[in-house]
Amino acid sequence: xxxxxxxxxxxxxxxxxxxxGYANPEQVGGGLLSRLYSRAFIVADPESSRRVVxxxxxxxxxxxxxxxxxxxxxxxxxxxxxxxxxxxxxxxHTHSGPGGYFQYTLFWITSKGLIRPSLxxxxxxxxxxxxxxxxxxxxxxxxxxxxxxxxxxxxRSPFSYLENPASERSxxxxxxxxxxxxxxxxxxxxxxxxxxxxxxVHPVSMNNSNHLVNSDNVGYASYLFEQDKNKxxxxxxxxxxxxxxxxxxxxVSPNTRGPFCANxxxxxxxxxxxCPVGGAxxxxxxxxxxxxxxxxxxxxxxxxxKAKELYEKxxxxxxxxxxxxxxxxxxxDVSVELNATHTVKTCKPALGHSFAAGTIDGVGAFNFxxxxxxxxxxxxxxxDQLLGEPSNETKACxxxxxxxxxxxxxxxxxxxxPDIVDVQIAAIGSLAILxxxxxxxxxxxxxxxxxxxxxxxxxxxxxxxxxxxGLCNVYxxxxxxxxxxxxxxxxxxxxxxxPHTLSAYIQLYRGLAKAIATNATQDLPRGPEPPFFNVxxxxxxxxxxxxxxxxxxxFGDVLQQVRQEYQEGEVAAVTFVGANPRNSAENVTExxxxxxxxxxxxxNSWRVVLxxxxxxxxxxxxxxxxxxxxVSIEWxxxxxxEPGLYRIQYFGHYKQRVSFIHTTTVAFGGxxxxxxxxxx
Numbered sequence: 120x121x122x123x124x125x126x127x128x129x130x131x132x133x134x135x136x137x138x139x140g141y142a143n144p145e146q147v148g149g150g151l152l153s154r155l156y157s158r159a160f161i162v163a164d165p166e167s168s169r170r171v172v173x174x175x176x177x178x179x180x181x182x183x184x185x186x187x188x189x190x191x192x193x194x195x196x197x198x199x200x201x202x203x204x205x206x207x208x209x210x211x212h213t214h215s216g217p218g219g220y221f222q223y224t225l226f227w228i229t230s231k232g233l234i235r236p237s238l239x240x241x242x243x244x245x246x247x248x249x250x251x252x253x254x255x256x257x258x259x260x261x262x263x264x265x266x267x268x269x270x271x272x273x274x275r276s277p278f279s280y281l282e283n284p285a286s287e288r289s290x291x292x293x294x295x296x297x298x299x300x301x302x303x304x305x306x307x308x309x310x311x312x313x314x315x316x317x318x319x320v321h322p323v324s325m326n327n328s329n330h331l332v333n334s335d336n337v338g339y340a341s342y343l344f345e346q347d348k349n350k351x352x353x354x355x356x357x358x359x360x361x362x363x364x365x366x367x368x369x370x371v372s373p374n375t376r377g378p379f380c381a382n383x384x385x386x387x388x389x390x391x392x393x394c395p396v397g398g399a400x401x402x403x404x405x406x407x408x409x410x411x412x413x414x415x416x417x418x419x420x421x422x423x424x425k426a427k428e429l430y431e432k433x434x435x436x437x438x439x440x441x442x443x444x445x446x447x448x449x450x451x452d453v454s455v456e457l458n459a460t461h462t463v464k465t466c467k468p469a470l471g472h473s474f475a476a477g478t479i480d481g482v483g484a485f486n487f488x489x490x491x492x493x494x495x496x497x498x499x500x501x502x503d504q505l506l507g508e509p510s511n512e513t514k515a516c517x518x519x520x521x522x523x524x525x526x527x528x529x530x531x532x533x534x535x536x537p538d539i540v541d542v543q544i545a546a547i548g549s550l551a552i553l554x555x556x557x558x559x560x561x562x563x564x565x566x567x568x569x570x571x572x573x574x575x576x577x578x579x580x581x582x583x584x585x586x587x588x589g590l591c592n593v594y595x596x597x598x599x600x601x602x603x604x605x606x607x608x609x610x611x612x613x614x615x616x617x618p619h620t621l622s623a624y625i626q627l628y629r630g631l632a633k634a635i636a637t638n639a640t641q642d643l644p645r646g647p648e649p650p651f652f653n654v655x656x657x658x659x660x661x662x663x664x665x666x667x668x669x670x671x672x673x674f675g676d677v678l679q680q681v682r683q684e685y686q687e688g689e690v691a692a693v694t695f696v697g698a699n700p701r702n703s704a705e706n707v708t709e710x711x712x713x714x715x716x717x718x719x720x721x722x723n724s725w726r727v728v729l730x731x732x733x734x735x736x737x738x739x740x741x742x743x744x745x746x747x748x749x750v751s752i753e754w755x756x757x758x759x760x761e762p763g764l765y766r767i768q769y770f771g772h773y774k775q776r777v778s779f780i781h782t783t784t785v786a787f788g789g790x791x792x793x794x795x796x797x798x799x
Contacts, residue, residue: 120441120547121163122259122304124313124360125251126345129176129244130155131217131237132704133332134740135660139179140214141327141481142229148217150700150739151712152333152412153342154355154732155216157241158362159248160304160315162441162547163256169441171545172206172252173315173552173588174245175362177334177341180210180557183537183593184222184233187651188242193249201249204445204640207545207554208245210590212365213322213335214481219660221594222652224535225470225526232658236705255358258307263550263584264433267297271421272320274561275372275404275479276610278390278490279603283562295319295371295561299422300586301429302437302550311348313360316340316426317586319368319561323480324406324415331737336373337363339419342734344426354732363422365589367555367564369597369610373418374404378479390606392479392489399489404479416734437584439548442638444631447646450540450595450616451527453623463619466516467527468536469509470596471612474523478609489608494521517617520607526615532657536615539649541592542624544571544631550584551575551635553628554591559598560610563621566600570625571632578636593649598624663705665776666746668696674773675789678749681767684795687756691767693791697750698773700740706772706784712738713752718764718793725766729754752791762798767791 133151137144155177163170178185186208193201218226219234220241227233274280274294281288288294296319304312322335334341340363342354349357378387380394380401387394387402394401406414451467472491477483509525526535543554553571568585575583596613604611604618614620634640668674679694703710713736715729731738737753752767769789774782 120259120261121165121256122306122312123161123252123256124304125159125248125255126156126355126360127244127247127251128154128355128709129157129178129241130332131240132234132701133217134700136217136219136234136237137230138215138332139218139230140323141477143327143481144229146327147330148332149330149741150332150737151731152331152737153338153734155213155332155334156355157244157248158360159252160313160362161249161252161256162261164441165258170200170205171441171443171547172201172249173545174206174208174248175315175364176208176210176241176245177213177338178210178216178241179212179214179218180590180594181208181592182221183649184238185220185241185245186592187649188238189245192242192246203541204543205443205545207543207552207588208592209364209554209588211322211334211337211363212368212590213333213338215325215329215331215333215335217332219658222533222654223537224529224533225524227657231660233654234658234660236701240704259312260305260307261437261547262303262305262433263300263435263437264303264429265298265300266425266429268299268318268422268425269297270375271418272297272371272373273375273377274370276370276608279599279606279608279611280370280562282602282606283600284602287562291565296367296564299425299429300584301426301433303430303433311359314344314426314430315362315364317364317366317588318422319366319371319564320373320418320422321368321371321480324373324418325411327481329411336415336418337422339415339734340423340426343420343423347427353727353730355730363426366587367559367561368589369558369560369563369599371561372404372480374406374414374480376405376407378402378404390490399476400482402479403482437548437550441547442635442640443543443545444634444640444643445541445543446627446631446643447539447649448542448627449538449647450623451538455619455622455626457622463622464516465619465623466617467513468538468615469513469517469520469522469527470524470615471517471520471607472523473607473609473612476609490606492519492521492607519605520612533652533654537593537595537649539647540595542627542631543592544628544635546635549582550586551632553585553587555587555589555624556591556593557595557598558589559587560600560603562600562603563598566621567625567628571628574629574632575636578633580636663699663701663774664746665782666698666748666773669747672696674698674771674787675769677789677791681791681794684797685756686797686799687758687760689756691754691756691794692751693767694749694751695769695789697740697748698771699748700771702772702774702784710770712770714768715754716766716768717761756796760796762796764793765796766793
């Protein structure tokens with residue numbers, strides 16, 4: 120094969136933009152813990168023009184808007200080389216990235232509308248990562264390996280899982296998929312290019328009280344792997360690219376200590392995830408660490424160590440032809456043949472009551488409990504006034520789901536949810552990547568993989584390695600099994616196309632697998648093209664206005680100085696006169712907000728040892744009044760830090776008024792005084 124890898128920044132605005140994932144309008148960005156990246160992998164057949172592109176981006180999910188814009192840009196750059204069938208775009212599902220990159224109305228509610236800078240940085244980052252991979256194609260080989268990851272996940276809806284048939288459950292040793300699949304990429308000359316790991320876990324080690332943009336546990340795993348392979352490089356730099364991609368993580372939490380009542384400390388591992396005092400809002404899952412930062416590192420490190428072991432030992436080579444199959448499907452109207460006599464249908468999209476309850480990883484904003492099969496009259500009335508009563512047809516179709524938002528029947532100002540959905544399989548020799556548009560639960564994913572595998576088997580492609588790549592192409596919430604759907608916990612309430620959603624996908628992916636196995640992908644109907652809405656600049660983000668420094672100070676001045684001396688394990692902190700970080704995101708594509716620098720006696724100069732992509736630094740922005748704001752930078756000095764003289768630098772942009780109507784953006788910087796890190 121010809122192989123190419125690329126990585127590009129896709130962080131976007133780190134302040135004032137709601138973070139995407141927990142649907143909590145209070146959770147707005149206020150700084151940066153780690154940068155977000157798009158990681159692209161291209162496999163090409165040197166003999167033919169066939170290619171497959173797999174992208175994993177550190178974002179909550181790929182939205183239809185992002186995908187359509189990326190494909191448009193690829194078309195104008197590369198013609199028909201990269202298309203909707205051979206480009207897979209997957210989100211890692213971090214819940215700590217900026218939102219606002221959706222065209223469907225439902226997602227505007229918690230992310231303040233469509234936020235152009237957010238959308239732009241994701242689209243640009245994805246395209247740039249593909250550009251870099253495209254420009255660096257070289258001959259190489261692929262190897263696959265798989266193994267078990269322990270102590271990194273629990274099923275967060277175990278009572279739903281138990282609804283699946285006992286005969287089916289008895290075939291599996293666990294109620295989560297513990298298997299990690301690793302694809303290793305090596306150049307012909309033996310130098311290492313990168314890897315993709317697929318593993319099912321929610322990147323929600325950082326909870327919904329967090330305001331710092333970051334890539335969560337799987338992002339930390341990428342960081343550790345890349346730091347290990349790109350020795351001596353700053354984070355985000357260097358040729359080796361390591362993606363930790365999402366899979367069927369629908370009901371899988373990294374918060375391994377399980378759910379506890381925040382007020383009393385007792386377990387709330389019950390079918391309603393509810394506490395005696397305070398109800399469901401008090402029930403929160405705990406990670407393995409003392410706080411969310413430590414939990415993120417523990418889970419991320421577990422995943423990284425297993426991936427490293429599988430990568431080093433990978434010996435099974437992946438060979439064979441490349442192919443890809445893609446269709447657009449109207450998911451609100453799929454007929455599924457369950458057997459010779461029985462046909463069922465999917466529904467127009469709708470969300471059930473338990474959607475608003477949230478999960479033990481992030482509780483809902485309303486007083487709903489999980490597993491509600493009765494509507495709450497107060498919320499029903501609000502819903503009827505706000506959003507209209509669901510039609511009898513939709514109610515009947517979604518049974519036993521009590522409908523909270525009949526999104527498929529809401530069209531103002533644009534449709535609230537997608538009807539047209541991508542189904543896609545990309546095959547690289549003996550590896551088939553099922554690109555799914557949402558969050559399949561553990562058992563749903565098992566059924567889908569098995570169906571695809573049996574389709575490959577019966578059409579002359581035995582021994583296929585089938586993996587699920589989650590959160591691809593368009594976001595359609597969750598996909599539970601028919602049995603899990605009956606108890607209507609959060610994942611089931613968020614299975615938007617009704618009880619037969621999974622059966623419909625299984626039928627569709629069987630069709631794609633068969634087309635690949637029989638070399639008939641060109642005969643697949645394309646299906647109805649998705650809409651591209653002309654969204655006017657609809658956003659509730661505050662506008663960027665002129666800023667000022669406090670009296671007798673300028674931007675970048677130190678307000679609170681570092682101490683003169685620190686030891687490893689301590690936190691060096693400095694506060695500057697700051698400016699809105701959004702100015703930087705809108706002015707420079709890849710702006711670095713900070714450096715930690717060490718003084719070199721050999722060269723008599725400062726050398727950068729860390730940038731803002733480092734997980735040891737934290738960048739906080741605090742808005743004050745009268746156009747003033749502060750920036751605080753922390754360096755959590757890790758064990759093994761070389762003793763010596765250090766300083767922390769801050770780089771920003773402020774808006775300056777030049778006339779009554781015009782402002783201009785001015786770059787500035789500031790530095791802490793020098794401080795000593797002493798040997799322990």
